[in-house]
Amino acid sequence: MNFTLKIWRQASQRDQGQFVTYRIDEISDDMSFLEMLDLLNEQLIAKSEDPVAFDSDCREGICGMCGLMISGQAHGPEVTTTCQLHMRSFTSGDTITIEPWRADPFPVLKDLIVDRSAFDRIIQAGGYISVNTGAAPEAHSVPVPKPNADRAFDAATCIGCGACVAACPNASGMLFMAAKVTHLGELPQGQPERASRVLSMVTQHDHEGFGGCTNIGECSAACPKEIPLDVISTLNGDLRRAMQHKPS
Numbered sequence: 420m421n422f423t424l425k426i427w428r429q430a431s432q433r434d435q436g437q438f439v440t441y442r443i444d445e446i447s448d449d450m451s452f453l454e455m456l457d458l459l460n461e462q463l464i465a466k467s468e469d470p471v472a473f474d475s476d477c478r479e480g481i482c483g484m485c486g487l488m489i490s491g492q493a494h495g496p497e498v499t500t501t502c503q504l505h506m507r508s509f510t511s512g513d514t515i516t517i518e519p520w521r522a523d524p525f526p527v528l529k530d531l532i533v534d535r536s537a538f539d540r541i542i543q544a545g546g547y548i549s550v551n552t553g554a555a556p557e558a559h560s561v562p563v564p565k566p567n568a569d570r571a572f573d574a575a576t577c578i579g580c581g582a583c584v585a586a587c588p589n590a591s592g593m594l595f596m597a598a599k600v601t602h603l604g605e606l607p608q609g610q611p612e613r614a615s616r617v618l619s620m621v622t623q624h625d626h627e628g629f630g631g632c633t634n635i636g637e638c639s640a641a642c643p644k645e646i647p648l649d650v651i652s653t654l655n656g657d658l659r660r661a662m663q664h665k666p667s
Contacts, residue, residue, distance in 0.1 A: 420446040420511040424459065426471055427518040429527050432534075436527065438516070448507035452495060453478060453485060455506055456517075472530040478502040480643065483578030486585065487531055488518045493582035493641040500580065500643045520581050522590035524627045537627040538579050538595060545619035546599040548608050561607050571605035574598045576644040583638035583646075589630030594638040596624050597654035598646045604657060614661035621658055 421444045429436030443459050450458075453475050460470035476484040480500040489495035495504045509515065517531065525533040563571075577598035584592050600617050603609035609616070632651055639648040 420448055420506060420509070422446060422455075422506075422509065422511070423514040425514060425516045426531070427527075428471070428530055430529065432526055432528055436530075438518075446506050448505065450506045451478070451502055452487075452489070452504040452506065453502050472528075472532050474532050475502060481578060483580035486520055486533075486580045486582055488520060488585055490516050493520075493586040494580075494643055498641070498643060498645065500578075503643075520585040522581075522584045522629070524590070524592070524629050525581060525584065533581075535579070535581050537629070538581065538592070540627065541592065541596055541620050541623045542599065544623035545612070545616040546596075546603070548603060548612065550608065550611055563606060567605040571602050574602040574605070574646065574650055577602075577642075577646050578644060580643065582641045582643060584629065586637040586641035587630065587632075588635065588637070589633060591632045591638070592624055592627070592629040593632040593651050593654065594642065594646055594648070596620050597650040600657060601650040601653045604653065613657060614664060617654060617657040618661050618665065621654075 421442070424441045424443060425438045426441060427436055428439045441459060443455065443462070446455055446458070453473070456471060456473060463470050473487065474484040476482040478485070480503040483500070485501040486494065487501045489501070489504070494501050496508050497504055519525075519527050519531045519533045524537040525535055528534050575598075577595060579595060581595070583594040584590050600620065603616065604613055634648075634651075636648055639646060
């Protein structure tokens with residue numbers, strides 16, 4: 420398989436970027452998208468050119484590091500992470516445009532790498548349980564109804580890759596934040612801080628410059644873990660109740 424790659428190159432956060440076109444040949448359809456980029460970088464290094472910088476870690480669809488916008492779609496044409504996208508999803512001869520996530524809260528550091536520490540700060544603002552539980556309790560000592568447990572587990576699969584932000588025309592981080600709020604809010608241990616959690620996280624979300632949710636649904640459609648859109652309804656319900664009881 421042969422491809423024309425139009426890749427965003429940007430030396431640093433302070434520099435202006437531009438698309439640079441590369442030709443790559445003899446690509447196996449079994450290669451992952453990142454393996455294809457690895458091969459391109461080997462060729463660039465052999466020619467003493469600067470390799471394309473991109474994020475990756477586990478390459479197993481778990482860590483969320485590998486997010487790229489591929490021909491206008493977050494993570495590419497399949498609902499999966501970039502590292503789990505294979506070249507058989509494309510047709511030989513295709514021109515593939517590769518760029519970083521485009522959102523003000525995700526500034527480009529170099530080429531295809533963005534700074535997603537805004538997500539970390541949202542978690543630090545309240546996406547945790549801080550009560551002192553002492554030693555680990557017996558697993559069955561606090562009964563959790565199965566529907567609640569299932570919903571908590573589903574929400575907890577969010578890997579924080581940022582595809583929801585990249586796909587949203589408003590660059591909203593609501594699906595990411597709502598997944599964290601729903602995960603903890605469905606569990607008994609998450610109840611004491613439920614109101615303060617959502618208030619703190621939404622405040623930080625807005626402070627970071629993420630946009631508001633207008634229920635377009637692109638976030639959930641692009642999510643590689645298929646986080647359902649209704650977690651945003653859970654967040655909005657928690658936020659409404661927290662605002663009603665917030666001291667004036």
